[in-house]
Amino acid sequence: MKFTNKVEKWxxxxxxxxxxxxxxxxxxxxxxxxxxxxxxxxxxxxxLLDSRLYSVATYLAYFIALVHVIGGAMMMVGWHTRWASIAQIPIVLSALLFFTPAHDLFSIYSPFAVAVYTVLLLVFYAVGGSGFYSFDHRFYIHERREHKMKKSHVLDRNLHHS
Structure with a gap:
């Protein structure tokens, strides 16, 4: 966690x-x-059916879609970006297993290459967090202000009672 704290401070x-x-x-x-x-x-x-997940294929497909929608929205606004990234990583990694890289493996737009780029970026944001322009940063600033106000209020009260 020390490394992620250093990244956030930077x-x-x-x-x-x-x-x-x-x-x-x-x-x-x-x-x-x-x-x-x-x-x-x-x-x-x-x-999913081709991968022999017969009994859970439909449920798993909807789960994957919903995780992408919810996690993508969370990442867009910067709310719990690390958790959203971590939730996406196993899904995209498993997508890499289902792709059979054909002759266009080194093409920029091949599904395999897009999945690799996506996993790398998800790991990058799982380590780096939300960034400055995010809900997480705004909540952090708000919490710090409240904490400072409570501290100063307690300090003022102690000074007046002394």
Whole structure:
């Protein structure tokens, strides 16, 4: 946890805007993928059926779609980004197992390459957290202000009673 705390302190000091844009873009991509799965669930169910998950294929397909939608939305606004990233990683890693890289393995837009990029970015944001322009940062600032106000209020009360 010390490393993640150092990363957060650096982010709060330097405010790297590209980091937040990347988080928003990745969250939007995952949200879009989840929504596209929800609107057309049949191909995902078929992939799961082909992998011999007969009894749970439909439930698992909806679970995957909902995790992408909810996790993507959470990442877009920067609310519990680490948890949203960690929840996505096993799903995208298992997607890598289902892809059979064909001749277009080294193509930028091959499904395998997109899944690899997505896993790498999810790990990056699982370590780095939400960033400066996020709900998490706003809540953190608000909590610090409240804590300082309570501390100063207790200090003032102790001074007046002395």
């Amino acid at each position: 982010q709060h000091k330097h405010h790297p805007v590209l980091y937040d844009y990347g988080r928003i873009a990745l969250g939007g991509f995952l949200l879009f993928k989840g929504a596209s799965f929800l609107f057309n669930i049949t191909p995902l169910v078929q992939i």
